[in-house]
Amino acid sequence: MRPSVVLLLLLIALPAQAARVAFISPGHADEQYWAGAAQAMQQAADDLGLQLEIYHAERDPLRQISLVRELTGPRRPDYLLVAADKGTLVEQLRTADAAGIPTLAVYNSVQQSERAALGRPRQKLPHWLGSLIPQAEDAGYLSARALIEEGLRKGLVDPQGRLQMIALYGDRSTDSSIRRNQGLQQALQEYPQVQLRQAVSADWRRDKAQLQAQHLLRRYPQATLVWSGSDQLAFGAMQAAVAEQRVPGKDLLFSAIKTSDEAMGAVLDGRLSALAGGHFMAGAWALVMLHDYDHGKDFAADEGTELERAMFSLFDPALARRYLRESGRDIDFRRFSKVHNPTLAQYNFGFAAFLRGSP
Amino acid sequence: MIRSERFRPLRRRLLRRLFWLALCCGGLAICGQTWLVYQQETERFEAGVEEIGRTHLPLLAVGLWDLEVEALQQQVEQIAARKEVASVVLQSSTGLLISSAAAEQETGDVDAVLPIRNARSPDELLGELRIHADDSQLDRTILLAAGQKIVEVALFTGLISLLIGYSLHRELHVPLKRIAAYVARLSPQKPAAPPQLRRRQRDWFDEMDLVTRGFETLHEGLLRHGAERDAAMQALAAERDLLDSRVAQRTQVLQRISGYQAILSRTLLRCVHLRADAFAPALQQALEELCEFLGARACAMAERDEKRQWRWRLVRGSLWRAGEPLELPNEQPGWSLLDCEAGQALVFVRYDDVGGGQLFVLGGEPRAGDADEQRYLQMVAEMLFSLLDRWQSAEALEQTQAELERLSLSDPLTGLGNRRHFEQVREQECRRAVRHGQPLSVLMLDVDYFKAYNDQYGHGAGDDCLVRIADCIRHLFQRAGELPVRLGGEEFAVILPAYDSDLAQAAAERVRSAVLALQCPHAGAPLGQLSVSLGVAAWTPADEQPLDFEALLERADRALYQAKAGGRNRVCVSPLR
Numbered sequence: 005m006r007p008s009v010v011l012l013l014l015l016i017a018l019p020a021q022a023a024r025v026a027f028i029s030p031g032h033a034d035e036q037y038w039a040g041a042a043q044a045m046q047q048a049a050d051d052l053g054l055q056l057e058i059y060h061a062e063r064d065p066l067r068q069i070s071l072v073r074e075l076t077g078p079r080r081p082d083y084l085l086v087a088a089d090k091g092t093l094v095e096q097l098r099t100a101d102a103a104g105i106p107t108l109a110v111y112n113s114v115q116q117s118e119r120a121a122l123g124r125p126r127q128k129l130p131h132w133l134g135s136l137i138p139q140a141e142d143a144g145y146l147s148a149r150a151l152i153e154e155g156l157r158k159g160l161v162d163p164q165g166r167l168q169m170i171a172l173y174g175d176r177s178t179d180s181s182i183r184r185n186q187g188l189q190q191a192l193q194e195y196p197q198v199q200l201r202q203a204v205s206a207d208w209r210r211d212k213a214q215l216q217a218q219h220l221l222r223r224y225p226q227a228t229l230v231w232s233g234s235d236q237l238a239f240g241a242m243q244a245a246v247a248e249q250r251v252p253g254k255d256l257l258f259s260a261i262k263t264s265d266e267a268m269g270a271v272l273d274g275r276l277s278a279l280a281g282g283h284f285m286a287g288a289w290a291l292v293m294l295h296d297y298d299h300g301k302d303f304a305a306d307e308g309t310e311l312e313r314a315m316f317s318l319f320d321p322a323l324a325r326r327y328l329r330e331s332g333r334d335i336d337f338r339r340f341s342k343v344h345n346p347t348l349a350q351y352n353f354g355f356a357a358f359l360r361g362s363p
Numbered sequence: 364m365i366r367s368e369r370f371r372p373l374r375r376r377l378l379r380r381l382f383w384l385a386l387c388c389g390g391l392a393i394c395g396q397t398w399l400v401y402q403q404e405t406e407r408f409e410a411g412v413e414e415i416g417r418t419h420l421p422l423l424a425v426g427l428w429d430l431e432v433e434a435l436q437q438q439v440e441q442i443a444a445r446k447e448v449a450s451v452v453l454q455s456s457t458g459l460l461i462s463s464a465a466a467e468q469e470t471g472d473v474d475a476v477l478p479i480r481n482a483r484s485p486d487e488l489l490g491e492l493r494i495h496a497d498d499s500q501l502d503r504t505i506l507l508a509a510g511q512k513i514v515e516v517a518l519f520t521g522l523i524s525l526l527i528g529y530s531l532h533r534e535l536h537v538p539l540k541r542i543a544a545y546v547a548r549l550s551p552q553k554p555a556a557p558p559q560l561r562r563r564q565r566d567w568f569d570e571m572d573l574v575t576r577g578f579e580t581l582h583e584g585l586l587r588h589g590a591e592r593d594a595a596m597q598a599l600a601a602e603r604d605l606l607d608s609r610v611a612q613r614t615q616v617l618q619r620i621s622g623y624q625a626i627l628s629r630t631l632l633r634c635v636h637l638r639a640d641a642f643a644p645a646l647q648q649a650l651e652e653l654c655e656f657l658g659a660r661a662c663a664m665a666e667r668d669e670k671r672q673w674r675w676r677l678v679r680g681s682l683w684r685a686g687e688p689l690e691l692p693n694e695q696p697g698w699s700l701l702d703c704e705a706g707q708a709l710v711f712v713r714y715d716d717v718g719g720g721q722l723f724v725l726g727g728e729p730r731a732g733d734a735d736e737q738r739y740l741q742m743v744a745e746m747l748f749s750l751l752d753r754w755q756s757a758e759a760l761e762q763t764q765a766e767l768e769r770l771s772l773s774d775p776l777t778g779l780g781n782r783r784h785f786e787q788v789r790e791q792e793c794r795r796a797v798r799h800g801q802p803l804s805v806l807m808l809d810v811d812y813f814k815a816y817n818d819q820y821g822h823g824a825g826d827d828c829l830v831r832i833a834d835c836i837r838h839l840f841q842r843a844g845e846l847p848v849r850l851g852g853e854e855f856a857v858i859l860p861a862y863d864s865d866l867a868q869a870a871a872e873r874v875r876s877a878v879l880a881l882q883c884p885h886a887g888a889p890l891g892q893l894s895v896s897l898g899v900a901a902w903t904p905a906d907e908q909p910l911d912f913e914a915l916l917e918r919a920d921r922a923l924y925q926a927k928a929g930g931r932n933r934v935c936v937s938p939l940r
Contacts, residue, residue: 204430204431205431212432216430216432219455219457222457
């Protein structure tokens, strides 16, 4: 909260017409994923001339709701970005809508169970502008496919010639997690020689993933592929593997989903055989959409209200090296704006494109 | 058998036994209860385990399969939270170990083991659930049950004890105490009121009444017995008194007898070996003892001399005087009561067959009524008479002895001492002379020409001649210690103690002169008359040699020979050596 206050003070100097956007992050301020997301968002806000305030719910779902409630008061922003998880979206959207704050859901979208309560954007809740989520299936699918390919390449098959895989899900309830898992299933359908022995939910926790991996590796000693819903799960599983006398990248292959320096490093040193990432940029892309909306270019007109875009890229060592090299580079987000680029028909939120610097 | 004086009421003993019985029963009941509770708890635990298997096992299987440690931990804690469960340990086949908070370290026996199977493929064993029963719960339940039972038994026992104690006190203790007090008062002498048991009026009777009646009967018997005993005691006392008097009488008699015996034996003992002159005091003492013992005023003995005259011999008391004659009114042997002098006297008389006799008289009021007493007195009299006899015999014997002695030591012809006497005396005189440091002298005398005298005048005249010389010598030496003896034939000797040589010579000279003065004619002698020659030898302590009588005699003899050789009728003195 404190860094955001500092940002707020800095932004007072900006032109008065700059729109104020508040973002409620479900995680901690120092959480790597959300820190990266916040950094990208701030970069985009600076490029687009938006006044951004970021609030962290510190992994407390109730705090997410109470933060929205607080923002209906004197500190009311012009726009609100919510990354609601754990089933708090309905309450957050309702609160914001009641206060008349235009709100965009980002990172997490409406789940089937919530659909009845929320309906479509701008219908039941007129101030709910829409949603932008990464195409999460991509992450699961891309990483699984790369993992399987690597396994096949290395020939890590059991006596029956099958590749045995175990999977560590982030969880079974969060929308993005479910979609990643679906991506995995999709890849498995393409490779019938791969047998998923068991998938367990690790609650995004490295320690839990380590423990589960330890027992799964004992339960399925012939398993050679470990698919993970996040890099932390993969790293936990790696620790367990090392403890079980397995060599990550050699006789046991890991995949992960994340865009972080640590994950990139693991790709480079071969411990991670497959890594998909880039979705952390969703917040920054949402600011692009809000900027355009604020300037009269409503995304609902040509892209619909509920956008699901492919943001993931598969990081091979070369791309990883490039990410590590480019991560501090100042990319002008205005290039991805339809207001600034009237010729742009559709938003291109792919990470590769971002790294390229053009849509 | 009673060994101690400690009183322990029946009631207390009974109650104590009741208490121990209750304790045993209570203990048994508690054991039974404990067993039942244990069974129940075990069953409950088994039911609980079954329920756990039903409710928790599927969830555990899912959790194990999905490796949901928190969920498993939660399940495990839920199971451990059950009342009958102390702790739970879940172990997967892959080595996952989850235990309830209470079982940080798994200790003790596992009470139940539930296998956890994979719901998808039941053959696959995912792990096992080990359940530890909560023994403290069991202990608590058992304690509670035991406590309950103890309270029950204690209450029941207390009530029963109170009831029994009260009944015993009222029905047994109090009446028995009264009966005991009544019995303690019972005695054969005095009648006692029957015990008042203070029991209510009733139309039945019980053991207590029987006991009371029994004691009353006993009391009556006691009274009867007491009366009989008193009568018997009185008879016995009379008998005893009689016996006492008899015994006293007998004792008196015995004492009398023993008194007599004592006097008899004492007197006899005293007089067994008495010299004649000691008889008088001994008999005098006997008379005094008798006088004292018999309580007589006087006591005396008399003897009848050859003139048939009675004369008092020994007297005690002042009635008679020894030596005086007395008259006996009638001379009856045996004993008689005489009116003697001032009063009655008891007299015992014995006559011998030669006209002599003895008499024993007791003066004063003698007791002679008792035949025994008379017999004893007679015995005493007999003894005294015997002693008198004995006294006479002793006197006679001593006279005879003195005569015999005189005869044995004297020369029958001259009446001078003989050679034996000389031999006896000379040793004594020698010792005396040496002891007193006095001189001792010996005269040896020989009649001159005596053979010729005999030849001329005959032996009868010779003997007369010797008798005359002997009378001469006897007349000259009459002092104590001077002993003239006839050694044999016409030879005489005189021992002269305290005579030195001169005195002895003078004495010898007197002898020669005296014999010559007899002027006894002797035709065969040169002088024409009888003469003697004397040899003198003397020993004085001044002599430097010891006194040797034989040597002295020899010297005297040698002097005599010298006198003979010198012409006879002369005295020669042996020179001192």
